Amino acid sequence: MKPLVTPVDNQDSVAVDFRPADADSPRDLPAPARFVYPSGSQPLLGYTIKRGVGHGGFGEVYFAVSEAGKEVALKLIRRNLDVELRGMRHCLNLKHPNLLTIYDIRRDERDDTWVIMEYVSGHRLDEVIAAHPQGMPPDQVLAWFFGIASGVAYLHDHGIVHRDLKPGNIFCDEGIVKLGDYGLAKFISCSRRSGQTESVGTVHYMAPEIANGRYGKEIDIYALGVILYEMLTGRVPFEGESVGEVLMKHLTAEPDLSALNEPFRGIVARALEKDPAKRFQSVTEMLAELPRPARCEVFAGPLPVSGHDRELISAGKAGETGLPQAAAAAPAVEQEPIFMAVRALFRRACDTWRRSPFSLPTKIALLVVGAGVLLMTSNAWLSVLIFLVMLYAAYWVVRAILTAVLPRSSHGVGTLPPTAGLEAESRGQQAIASSLASTRGWPAKAPPSARTKPPERVGPRFPEGENEVLVLGPLRERWTQWVGSLVAGSLATLTMALVMLVLNGFRDAAAEPELWSLAWWSRYAWLVVVSLSCTWAVLTVSKFWEAGPGDAMLRRFLLMVVGLGLGLVAFGATTYFGVALNHDPRFVQLLRIRPHQNLLPTDGWVSAKYYLAAFATLFFIVRWWRLADPARPARMSLWPIIVCVFVAAVTADLWGFPQPWLPMVACAASVAVQLASPWIHPRDRRWQKV
Amino acid sequence: MDRSFGKSGRRFLLWIDAVGGFWVCLDDTVVLGQPDPAAKVDIPILGDLSTQHARIRRDAEGYMIEGLRETRVNGRRAEPWALLGHGATIALGETVRLLFRRPLVLSATARLDFLSRHRTQPSSDAVLLMAEACVLGPRPTSHVVCRDWPCEVVLYRHEGELFCRVANVGNSPGEPPGLPTEAVFEIDGQKHRQRGQIHPNAHVVGEGFSLCLEEI
Numbered sequence: 001m002k003p004l005v006t007p008v009d010n011q012d013s014v015a016v017d018f019r020p021a022d023a024d025s026p027r028d029l030p031a032p033a034r035f036v037y038p039s040g041s042q043p044l045l046g047y048t049i050k051r052g053v054g055h056g057g058f059g060e061v062y063f064a065v066s067e068a069g070k071e072v073a074l075k076l077i078r079r080n081l082d083v084e085l086r087g088m089r090h091c092l093n094l095k096h097p098n099l100l101t102i103y104d105i106r107r108d109e110r111d112d113t114w115v116i117m118e119y120v121s122g123h124r125l126d127e128v129i130a131a132h133p134q135g136m137p138p139d140q141v142l143a144w145f146f147g148i149a150s151g152v153a154y155l156h157d158h159g160i161v162h163r164d165l166k167p168g169n170i171f172c173d174e175g176i177v178k179l180g181d182y183g184l185a186k187f188i189s190c191s192r193r194s195g196q197t198e199s200v201g202t203v204h205y206m207a208p209e210i211a212n213g214r215y216g217k218e219i220d221i222y223a224l225g226v227i228l229y230e231m232l233t234g235r236v237p238f239e240g241e242s243v244g245e246v247l248m249k250h251l252t253a254e255p256d257l258s259a260l261n262e263p264f265r266g267i268v269a270r271a272l273e274k275d276p277a278k279r280f281q282s283v284t285e286m287l288a289e290l291p292r293p294a295r296c297e298v299f300a301g302p303l304p305v306s307g308h309d310r311e312l313i314s315a316g317k318a319g320e321t322g323l324p325q326a327a328a329a330a331p332a333v334e335q336e337p338i339f340m341a342v343r344a345l346f347r348r349a350c351d352t353w354r355r356s357p358f359s360l361p362t363k364i365a366l367l368v369v370g371a372g373v374l375l376m377t378s379n380a381w382l383s384v385l386i387f388l389v390m391l392y393a394a395y396w397v398v399r400a401i402l403t404a405v406l407p408r409s410s411h412g413v414g415t416l417p418p419t420a421g422l423e424a425e426s427r428g429q430q431a432i433a434s435s436l437a438s439t440r441g442w443p444a445k446a447p448p449s450a451r452t453k454p455p456e457r458v459g460p461r462f463p464e465g466e467n468e469v470l471v472l473g474p475l476r477e478r479w480t481q482w483v484g485s486l487v488a489g490s491l492a493t494l495t496m497a498l499v500m501l502v503l504n505g506f507r508d509a510a511a512e513p514e515l516w517s518l519a520w521w522s523r524y525a526w527l528v529v530v531s532l533s534c535t536w537a538v539l540t541v542s543k544f545w546e547a548g549p550g551d552a553m554l555r556r557f558l559l560m561v562v563g564l565g566l567g568l569v570a571f572g573a574t575t576y577f578g579v580a581l582n583h584d585p586r587f588v589q590l591l592r593i594r595p596h597q598n599l600l601p602t603d604g605w606v607s608a609k610y611y612l613a614a615f616a617t618l619f620f621i622v623r624w625w626r627l628a629d630p631a632r633p634a635r636m637s638l639w640p641i642i643v644c645v646f647v648a649a650v651t652a653d654l655w656g657f658p659q660p661w662l663p664m665v666a667c668a669a670s671v672a673v674q675l676a677s678p679w680i681h682p683r684d685r686r687w688q689k690v
Numbered sequence: 691m692d693r694s695f696g697k698s699g700r701r702f703l704l705w706i707d708a709v710g711g712f713w714v715c716l717d718d719t720v721v722l723g724q725p726d727p728a729a730k731v732d733i734p735i736l737g738d739l740s741t742q743h744a745r746i747r748r749d750a751e752g753y754m755i756e757g758l759r760e761t762r763v764n765g766r767r768a769e770p771w772a773l774l775g776h777g778a779t780i781a782l783g784e785t786v787r788l789l790f791r792r793p794l795v796l797s798a799t800a801r802l803d804f805l806s807r808h809r810t811q812p813s814s815d816a817v818l819l820m821a822e823a824c825v826l827g828p829r830p831t832s833h834v835v836c837r838d839w840p841c842e843v844v845l846y847r848h849e850g851e852l853f854c855r856v857a858n859v860g861n862s863p864g865e866p867p868g869l870p871t872e873a874v875f876e877i878d879g880q881k882h883r884q885r886g887q888i889h890p891n892a893h894v895v896g897e898g899f900s901l902c903l904e905e906i
Contacts, residue, residue, distance in 0.1 A: 038893050039705045039902030051705035051902065063711070071813060121809065174807040684766060 035060055036076070044106060044114050047074060063119055072103065075115040091182060094158060098151030100171065100180040120178050125227075126167035128298075133234045135259075141231045142293035144170075147177025149224060153283040155182055156217045163215060165223035166205045167230065175297030203243050204236040208251045208274050218276035221286060225271025225279075233259045237272065263289055338392065378588065386650075470631050471686040472546065482543050485676040489535040492672035497527040500664050522577040527661075529577075530570045531668035537562050538673045542628030546678075556620050563619030567611035570665075574611075575601050583658035587649075594656040614657040618666060621647050627670055628677035635679040636671075644670040701732060702890055703814060703904040704845075706826065709836045710815035713906075716847070718748045720819065722782065725811040733817055737786040737808045744782055746774070748821060753790070753800055755780060779805065794831050799824050801833055812906075822847055826901070827859065840898045841873050845888070855885040856896050873897060 035052030047064040059076040101118040171178040207222035237255035240246040280286040513519035583596040648666035700716035725734030729741040745756040757769035762781040780788040787805035798821035826834040827842030844855045856873040875896030890905045
């Protein structure tokens with residue numbers, strides 16, 4: 001099938017190439033022209049046309065497949081367009097990842113010229129810009145811009161000026177930016193100079209000196225500035241009703257850069273200088289002023305057609321690959337520098353330890369020896385450590401008060417505002433949605449049912465400050481979970497109490513009641529009852545708090561009240577089981593504030609204050625609900641147990657509560673809570689905005 | 691050449707000029723997997739997949755996916771099966787990611803877009819799981835959004851055959867869509883008014899649009 005080539009009048013190719021400044025109303029566009037060759041035709045031997053892709057400045061572009069199945073783009077250059085192809089030859093063998101590869105140039109039987117090029121399946125930059133009418137996210141802008149600029153730098157390095165840089169010539173293929181129409185552009189500019197109206201589409205990117213016939217590489221720098229501006233704001237810097245108006249603005253008007261942040265503002269200003277000599281003298285110089293993009297790849301997923309779809313796409317994408325947008329959305333949580341430094345040091349030490357060349361038995365031996373040395377010398381360093389910790393606590397409190405009182409410092413000049421892009425994007429969504437609604441009169445249709453639900457995100461916990469909560473099962477399921485966790489918690493507590501008492505018996509058999517004696521059983525009963533009450537209390541309270549973030553101070557206060565109740569339970573258990581909570585003098589008192597008491601069942605209400613104070617403090621300091629958080633990093637981790645035991649030891653010292661009872665309770669409870677409370681694997685977690 | 695849509699091989703490529711290429715499946719049950727001429731794979735995806743990786747079923751209730759190999763929907767395992775709702779992310783194997791959408795609530799037709807860098811083989815831009823009808827047009831809720839079209843093209847099934855209906859939509863921004871006016875278009879050079887039957891290799895051309903079907 002060979003259709004006749006019908007001359008297409010110039011109006012068509014002009015109109016299609018023209019992207020109006022107001023991208024919100026694409027409907028103002030005339031209908032796209034027909035393509036000369038329908039799907040299935042073979043104008044060029046060996047290639048079957050599948051579909052028309054678009055209309056370039058000088059002809060039609062088709063998607064075609066070779067006999068073997070190679071996908072190519074075919075650009076038809078009509079013979080009625082007087083194009084000198086000889087000059088294109090040296091562009092044929094250019095190789096750069098950011099340049100669209102030209103495979104060959106061929107002539108068909110009709111003497112039409114075909115350029116056989118790499119086919120890119122991704123988006124054109126102008127489509128991406130149109131999908132973000134309020135500007136693209138800054139990290140995407142950088143990723144695109146670095147790709148474009150690398151391609152242009154390569155062309156300049158080979159003595160070629162692109163001359164026709166515009167979003168309609170820039171593509172993305174599997175995340176890699178591809179520059180098209182280089183080499184060909186030269187001849188388009190020729191025809192432009194000869195007064196043809198083809199220039200109308202690219203006039204927005206045209207440097208002022210082109211009016212004087214100057215075509216240096218500065219015109220590419222100027223176009224890069226325009227494209228950068230357009231990607232950031234969604235608009236070109238100079239808009240106008242007519243070609244003449246836009247050209248006049250290029251020559252005389254100053255661009256409005258108020259919408260740009262540094263460092264973009266300065267860079268765009270310098271690239272858009274009217275005098276070519278004042279612009280960046282090379283693309284490399286321009287790139288040097290920009291921050292490096294976090295990822296070199298541009299977003300290659302489907303473009304949103306409405307705000308709703310954008311949410312879907314970004315939600316899906318963020319869940320799968322952790323889009324930089326999500327990272328940018330996390331506000332910079334102000335961290336305490338000393339804590340950060342110590343933590344970093346600790347992590348580095350852990351890392352070094354893990355990579356050390358010692359074998360496992362050696363490591364264990366080293367650990368045992370190290371622990372022994374530390375224990376033996378504990379008298380010397382423990383008090384220093386306690387002193388430092390208390391000093392740090394005082395500093396922390398002062399700092400917390402100061403940061404709460406003083407206003408937050410704003411981000412310094414020269415940094416990218418992390419949330420600006422997102423805000424712009426969400427505004428963009430609204431803009432798209434409302435413009436669609438107003439121009440199309442389309443909101444009559446019921447919105448998709450999913451829209452009523454806030455988008456869900458899959459993945460591990462986001463940094464605190466995100467207004468997101470974990471998606472949990474229905475109430476009934478949670479209720480069953482809670483009952484199950486109580487049972488599991490009791491089993492864990494029974495075991496833990498047994499293990500601890502047996503181990504304690506080994507330390508000094510003489511001082512301890514004989515194993516399985518009545519006195520031993522009453523101690524066991526005391527430990528079980530108190531630990532179990534603590535475990536159940538934490539499990540129950542955490543069940544109400546498990547979904548999401550809450551005010552930590554309020555939770556601590558409530559837990560303190562719970563702790564008072566648990567103190568009473570412990571006091572009651574002592575009296576009921578007739579256990580003598582004797583202080584084991586081998587536990588060195590670290591804080592010599594008040595001497596340790598021996599709490600005997602006969603003491604009566606006089607001793608209750610010790611229980612109340614110790615348990616309330618323990619429950620106020622430790623954030624117990626985190627042990628039961630279904631989104632905790634791991635089901636069972638050692639670190640929180642160590643913290644609990646340590647806090648319990650210090651608390652007991654503080655109030656003179658006999659050792660080692662409180663640490664034993666804390667240990668049993670922290671283990672049991674972690675074991676018993678539900679935990680969701682990070683990959684199955686789903687988050688919901690509140 | 692069999693010029694009708696029979697019981698078997700009910701899928702075709704839809705080439706829309708200036709818009710894209712779409713892989714259209716008409717069956718209620720389709721198999722996704724690695725391209726393999728021997729195996730019956732309705733949607734062959736050039737990815738790290740098994741030849742029979744997952745099966746998508748459509749019934750009166752909606753869509754569900756049966757994971758035959760490692761399959762996840764919104765991060766949750768989809769073996770043996772999971773429901774597919776608008777906006778669901780389907781993960782096949784380690785790397786293939788698809789976005790499932792039903793752009794038009796009233797239509798059971800769904801669309802699969804690639805979130806990862808994979809394509810069907812031979813390549814297309816998206817997959818359409820066509821139920822009774824499939825809408826191509828400028829509206830954002832069309833199954834295929836053709837931004838610059840002045841009209842709406844509906845492909846629909848009737849008694850086992852495929853038909854095409856073309857309607858102009860409100861052209862100027864201020865004008866509500868209102869009642870569509872009838873349009874004249876050509877199928878393989880033959881003029882049609884309002885509607886016409888199409889065959890597996892039809893070429894449809896109208897005011898401001900052109901599209902072509904190709905048998906797979």
